[in-house]
Amino acid sequence: MSELPHEPVIQQFPDVEWEEAAGALVVPAAKAPEVAQWLHDHNTLALDYCSNVTGVDYLEREVKEKITNDDGQEETVTKTEPGRIDVVYHLYSMRNKTGPLVLKQRTGRDNAEAASLTPVWRSCELQEREIYDLFGVKFTGHPDLRRILMWDEFEGHPMRRDYEEPCDYEWEPTPHGEVLEKHKKGKVIA
Amino acid sequence: MSVATAPNYDLTQRDGLDTSLLEVSMGPHHPSTHGVFRMDVKLDGETVVDLKPVFGYLHRNHEKLAEDMSYLANMPFTDRLDYLNSMTNNWAYALAAEQLVEIEVPERAEYLRVVMSELTRLVNHTCLVGFFINDLGALGTPLLYGFREREKILDLFEEASGARMMCNYFRFGGLRKDVPDGWLDRARKVVDDFPSFLDEYGKLLCENEIILSRTQGIGVLPRDLAVNAGITGPMLRASGVNYDLRKVDAYGIYDRFNFRVPYGEVGDSYDRFMVRMLEMRESLEILKQALEDIPEGPVMGSAPRVFKPKPQEVYGRIEGPKGELGFYLIADGTPKPYRYRVRPPSFINLTVLRDMCLGQKVADAVVILGSIDIVLGEVDR
Numbered sequence: 001m002s003e004l005p006h007e008p009v010i011q012q013f014p015d016v017e018w019e020e021a022a023g024a025l026v027v028p029a030a031k032a033p034e035v036a037q038w039l040h041d042h043n044t045l046a047l048d049y050c051s052n053v054t055g056v057d058y059l060e061r062e063v064k065e066k067i068t069n070d071d072g073q074e075e076t077v078t079k080t081e082p083g084r085i086d087v088v089y090h091l092y093s094m095r096n097k098t099g100p101l102v103l104k105q106r107t108g109r110d111n112a113e114a115a116s117l118t119p120v121w122r123s124c125e126l127q128e129r130e131i132y133d134l135f136g137v138k139f140t141g142h143p144d145l146r147r148i149l150m151w152d153e154f155e156g157h158p159m160r161r162d163y164e165e166p167c168d169y170e171w172e173p174t175p176h177g178e179v180l181e182k183h184k185k186g187k188v189i190a
Numbered sequence: 191m192s193v194a195t196a197p198n199y200d201l202t203q204r205d206g207l208d209t210s211l212l213e214v215s216m217g218p219h220h221p222s223t224h225g226v227f228r229m230d231v232k233l234d235g236e237t238v239v240d241l242k243p244v245f246g247y248l249h250r251n252h253e254k255l256a257e258d259m260s261y262l263a264n265m266p267f268t269d270r271l272d273y274l275n276s277m278t279n280n281w282a283y284a285l286a287a288e289q290l291v292e293i294e295v296p297e298r299a300e301y302l303r304v305v306m307s308e309l310t311r312l313v314n315h316t317c318l319v320g321f322f323i324n325d326l327g328a329l330g331t332p333l334l335y336g337f338r339e340r341e342k343i344l345d346l347f348e349e350a351s352g353a354r355m356m357c358n359y360f361r362f363g364g365l366r367k368d369v370p371d372g373w374l375d376r377a378r379k380v381v382d383d384f385p386s387f388l389d390e391y392g393k394l395l396c397e398n399e400i401i402l403s404r405t406q407g408i409g410v411l412p413r414d415l416a417v418n419a420g421i422t423g424p425m426l427r428a429s430g431v432n433y434d435l436r437k438v439d440a441y442g443i444y445d446r447f448n449f450r451v452p453y454g455e456v457g458d459s460y461d462r463f464m465v466r467m468l469e470m471r472e473s474l475e476i477l478k479q480a481l482e483d484i485p486e487g488p489v490m491g492s493a494p495r496v497f498k499p500k501p502q503e504v505y506g507r508i509e510g511p512k513g514e515l516g517f518y519l520i521a522d523g524t525p526k527p528y529r530y531r532v533r534p535p536s537f538i539n540l541t542v543l544r545d546m547c548l549g550q551k552v553a554d555a556v557v558i559l560g561s562i563d564i565v566l567g568e569v570d571r
Contacts (some may be wrong), residue, residue: 123420149246
């Protein structure tokens, strides 16, 4: 997806990985602010404009993979891919009118944490707050990390793929089906 | 002397008197906030010393809902984002989805897409200018002048798509249907009549003394901050950055038209207002050329019956009337998008609201908010 060359970034920062399928650079959170500042200040890349910031939630899943075992025969094994949350940044250059270069920070689903790039690009400010709100990713170094679209007392992160809404407002005196199931789990507040 | 009733206020001494800051919650039901938007303002007298935008009152988790529907089923849903500009919302989504599978858009459809989105830009800018002047205190008259012209364009939309505002007109690979007979002539008439309205509007507003004194030097947005904060659209260009996606990306067939990109020098509220007034003239230029050259032919390409793209990620963006409207789609091989993200221009343009309002009067905060051009359907999603 990236249209700008990614090789210079990888040469400068060996920790950064190139993900071919998504066309994105995967940056470890510890290095992210440094890489971001470097991209921002770079002479030819000059990525002065961070357009879009968003999160993507991947649940733990099983993947089937074909491998060749020691006897030289093909075999299908099932591997478990751990769940993760990607924070995706689409970077453009307003000076050169080029782009995009896609940057990703990857974090686990429990205690999700990423480095805030708001000190480099102010445009991340509200968008990272939105990711914190809806995905539950904590951004270290963000100047004002609060919920933004949901209210402060809200619990949970609705954009997570396993989010289940409490069904307190659809209570019926004779619950059936789905409502009854939720009631048994204690999710219905009568 | 102490203020007995307000124990939590920070008292400061001024001219030998105890004084404190006043906290005002403007909105969500304030007529100047264009919907359900709230500003928590801290005032020293009438001067704004702190401001926090609060939103989410219209939040319905658009993105989550969209993940549960097929790609095409989301098309009418995009109308509800920025409900003034359904045509451009449709285009941005179609542009992103068309990257997922190879679809050729027919010539006539490309022209009609340009026509529709430039008409939408006219609608948005006339309304915005009307509301902006409304915020300044000229209640009604300029707004209704704008609405009078908007009505003519909405009639065109209704004829073509069946709906005035929720048009749902675009499809992946073209348009839902062709425009009816005589529509192009009626569109040409609207385009020919529009400049005289703009002259009238301009004469009324552009050099009006009250408007000048209320907007010039108010809410200045410096160029560097505008770029860094990801501001897009007329607001960015008012700060002196020549960045228009119709020129930069030249999506669709925008490279075939001759038009100029107006941009400001100071970046104050007046520039933001003027950039929109000038942009309308350029939209008319594009419309004239497009309506002149439009060919006959089909309006729908050979789109697959079942839209089931291979796993991949795309980002499509267009120059919406409010700024860069982008759609980030992740396909996973099923008929539903795995991730559907809207990059809402007016949401991100609000990043700098506080920076622009600090040190201004509270009445100017209303003007500055009006000059940003927000629609809460898009901000809250």
